[in-house]
Amino acid sequence: MKKSLHILRRENAKSSPYWEDFLYETQEENDTVATALRAIAGAAQKEGDRRPVAWESSCLQKRCGACAMVINGKPALACDTFLKEIPGEKITLEPLRKFPVVEDLVVDRSIMMENLKALSVWLNEDAQLHSEEMAFEASVCLQCGLCLEVCPNFAPGGSFGGMAAMNPLAHLIANSPREGRKAVAKSYRRGVFNGCGKSLACRNICPAGIRIEGLLVKSNAAAVWGRWGQIGKGSR
Amino acid sequence: MNRESIQINIIGAGLAGLSCAMTLARAGQRVRLVSFQHSERAQSNLAEGGINAVMNVMGEDDRIEYHFADTMKGGCDLADPVMVKGLTEAAPGIVREMIALGVPFHRENGKLMQRNFGGQKLKRTTYARSSTGKALMSALISAVRKYEAEGIVTRYSHHEFICLLLDGDAVSGVRIWDRFRKERLDLEGPVVMACGGMNGMFAGATTGTTANTGVAAAVLFSQGVCFGNLEFMQYHPTTVSIAGKRLLISEAARGEGGRLFCKRDGKKRYFMEEKYGERGNLMPRDVVSREIAQLSESVYLDMTGLSQQIWQERLSDLRSEVQHYLRIDPAKEPVPVAPGIHYFMGGILVDASHRTNLRRLYAAGECACAYHGANRLGGNSLLGAIYGGKTAACTVLRELSEGFGPVKNDSGKEDMPAFISREEMRIHDRMVDALLNGMGLIRTRETLVQALEELSSLEKPELSRAMSAQLLLARAILLCALERRESRGAHTRRDYPDTDETFRKTTKVMLEKGRIQITYEEITPYPTA
Ligand SMILES: Cc1cc2nc3c(=O)[nH]c(=O)nc-3n(C[C@H](O)[C@H](O)[C@H](O)COP(=O)(O)OP(=O)(O)OC[C@H]3O[C@@H](n4cnc5c(N)ncnc54)[C@H](O)[C@@H]3O)c2cc1C
Ligand code: SF4
Numbered sequence A: 001m002k003k004s005l006h007i008l009r010r011e012n013a014k015s016s017p018y019w020e021d022f023l024y025e026t027q028e029e030n031d032t033v034a035t036a037l038r039a040i041a042g043a044a045q046k047e048g049d050r051r052p053v054a055w056e057s058s059c060l061q062k063r064c065g066a067c068a069m070v071i072n073g074k075p076a077l078a079c080d081t082f083l084k085e086i087p088g089e090k091i092t093l094e095p096l097r098k099f100p101v102v103e104d105l106v107v108d109r110s111i112m113m114e115n116l117k118a119l120s121v122w123l124n125e126d127a128q129l130h131s132e133e134m135a136f137e138a139s140v141c142l143q144c145g146l147c148l149e150v151c152p153n154f155a156p157g158g159s160f161g162g163m164a165a166m167n168p169l170a171h172l173i174a175n176s177p178r179e180g181r182k183a184v185a186k187s188y189r190r191g192v193f194n195g196c197g198k199s200l201a202c203r204n205i206c207p208a209g210i211r212i213e214g215l216l217v218k219s220n221a222a223a224v225w226g227r228w229g230q231i232g233k234g235s236r
Numbered sequence B: 001m002n003r004e005s006i007q008i009n010i011i012g013a014g015l016a017g018l019s020c021a022m023t024l025a026r027a028g029q030r031v032r033l034v035s036f037q038h039s040e041r042a043q044s045n046l047a048e049g050g051i052n053a054v055m056n057v058m059g060e061d062d063r064i065e066y067h068f069a070d071t072m073k074g075g076c077d078l079a080d081p082v083m084v085k086g087l088t089e090a091a092p093g094i095v096r097e098m099i100a101l102g103v104p105f106h107r108e109n110g111k112l113m114q115r116n117f118g119g120q121k122l123k124r125t126t127y128a129r130s131s132t133g134k135a136l137m138s139a140l141i142s143a144v145r146k147y148e149a150e151g152i153v154t155r156y157s158h159h160e161f162i163c164l165l166l167d168g169d170a171v172s173g174v175r176i177w178d179r180f181r182k183e184r185l186d187l188e189g190p191v192v193m194a195c196g197g198m199n200g201m202f203a204g205a206t207t208g209t210t211a212n213t214g215v216a217a218a219v220l221f222s223q224g225v226c227f228g229n230l231e232f233m234q235y236h237p238t239t240v241s242i243a244g245k246r247l248l249i250s251e252a253a254r255g256e257g258g259r260l261f262c263k264r265d266g267k268k269r270y271f272m273e274e275k276y277g278e279r280g281n282l283m284p285r286d287v288v289s290r291e292i293a294q295l296s297e298s299v300y301l302d303m304t305g306l307s308q309q310i311w312q313e314r315l316s317d318l319r320s321e322v323q324h325y326l327r328i329d330p331a332k333e334p335v336p337v338a339p340g341i342h343y344f345m346g347g348i349l350v351d352a353s354h355r356t357n358l359r360r361l362y363a364a365g366e367c368a369c370a371y372h373g374a375n376r377l378g379g380n381s382l383l384g385a386i387y388g389g390k391t392a393a394c395t396v397l398r399e400l401s402e403g404f405g406p407v408k409n410d411s412g413k414e415d416m417p418a419f420i421s422r423e424e425m426r427i428h429d430r431m432v433d434a435l436l437n438g439m440g441l442i443r444t445r446e447t448l449v450q451a452l453e454e455l456s457s458l459e460k461p462e463l464s465r466a467m468s469a470q471l472l473l474a475r476a477i478l479l480c481a482l483e484r485r486e487s488r489g490a491h492t493r494r495d496y497p498d499t500d501e502t503f504r505k506t507t508k509v510m511l512e513k514g515r516i517q518i519t520y521e522e523i524t525p526y527p528t529a
């Protein structure tokens, strides 16, 4: 298999972007965009001719969210995108557009963590688990930012935290004892409900397989409509 | 320096770093939490099968003494019993604390469930499907966030460890590199290392993250930090090669009923059950991996007998991961597996208070050598990371109240980031090959000596600090394996197949006057009652 990676590069936040092509050939049919990036970054380093391509990775098995980028125009994880599933030889790689670029494909997603801090996303009391299913599903969010990339309503600096904020809040909602509900509900309305235009552009993008709609419905029921009893229903 | 003005520098924001930060912050102590990437990217998020603690919820009359005994036995009597006692006694409290933080451990009819794991006869492993690490991390990240908002914990994410700042045998601070701004920073204060296992020394061949490069450990070693038991690294019996790494198939698969077999003369042979009886599949990992290494046939993990309910409620994530990366549905087809490097029992040597040989330097989590002896039991390292982080924090608090005294920094200005240069990538690749050849599942004097010779051919005076430190650490690992002339736990020598009681000692290795020195330390006796 032969692929040509067409990468939008930039030496740092201030320098101007430019495109550069890298060729990747492999016999391995299960190689991903991450494998190709590792190989070309390593090769560029060894040849010493070009600045190695900067990108983030960690787990290589879609469990950490580090390698989020825009692949052929679509936001995705590099380690979750198999080369053989991309038609044609050319693959375009760009950094996520909603976050400031640090270098090449590396962006600074700190705003996601800052949003959660501003929304006071933590438990002040001991947890009281209402729904294992809901708490579990919400806790597997990778904070990768793919859902924010496609969201028409999310902009860094705004008060809407998108689905990346909904999940940690849903985790609290599923765990909230009575005393903590008011505060959680307030954060939820401010950071999620009020800003969500229900476009559901994020519906099919989540690499962690979170069924965002279902979690939204449950979280809304509790935190917006006060129907806390509903979260434990319909699940184990 | 008064206590208010001191900040504790934690290097690493996985489970150990977060647990340490939370404990310090709860006591009102200010903390800088430094990590290469955000906590969400740390290896701890990959942990699957569960965390051990005697909760005694499965009606099996489980007891802390049994957890202690299993851990000691699994570690082939090389762990420090005083430390294991502390760990196993604290475990139930830790699991309850995690529940209070909102970790959705699996329950049935409202009752907490535990599963079987290797090397333990009773069901003692608490779990959140096959994503226990992720569930723990999400809860701890939220808990620490509160202290970030209060200004007690300051995050330095996207920062890389460069080196310790030293004042004789005391640590005055740490030098770090801001990867985004490309700036160097010196932070004063005590240092807790929580930087995870040294995967990068075996790049491409481990189940863990690529971001734990091992450079931090190497630099510490080159700065005179004493390491322990470097020859003991765990090969997990059920891993599969995928692009760039080994994918783990959690022991939970066997805990829930998965069986190992090989094909001989066209017939399935459940070799572990044949040799060890009904519980053969759940023997400790060193035993299972060694058995697999001795077979000439390919080995498969058969999970086709698991019930629909188990797949749905306990292993749905494992199934979809295997389907996604291997294109095999484990509920319908056996999965070909082989041993892969999974955990480092060896690391920065710490005492029961998580102190190192340098004053004001502490270590916890997988980067530290503690609790697991010659072979770690599954489910004990999440526990060890949380408990170790807490214990280190308590020690720091105690020593702070006793007063650290003034320190000065004599580390000079010449240190640069822990990058290795372009040319050095080739050297790094060859170092990894040498280590993989020398430190295979089954070792001999010849292969170890050969690997050491290969390393010698790579050493050059003009190498970067990071590269030369890694070569030094690689040499130390191989020497530890060469010097231990016995087989025990994860260290198997073909030329010394027996366990030798005179080697029931901790290997201590450090750099002294430019030379790698290995000594052996007696293990403290079992605590009675
Ligand atoms: C696939 C898999 C499954 C596992 N399943 C289980 C299980 O079911 N049960 C169990 O008990 N154990 C399991 N383990 C082991 C367990 O996950 C780890 O041992 C444990 O999480 C280690 O935690 P830690 O905090 O020490 O390190 P990590 O989580 O690795 O965190 C290390 C931190 O240090 C930072 N860091 C690293 N290097 C540097 C540097 N140079 N500069 C700055 N920061 C740095 C990283 O960014 C990170 O924040 C599993 C491991 C793997 C790989
Ligand atoms: S909800 Fe899904 S897409 Fe959004 S940050 Fe979490 S894991 Fe990523």
Ligand code: FES
Pocket (backbone or CB within 6 Å): A034, A056, A057, A058, A059, A060, A061, A062, A063, A064, A065, A066, A067, A068, A077, A078, A079, A080
């Ligand atoms: S590297 Fe972790 S999600 Fe891709």
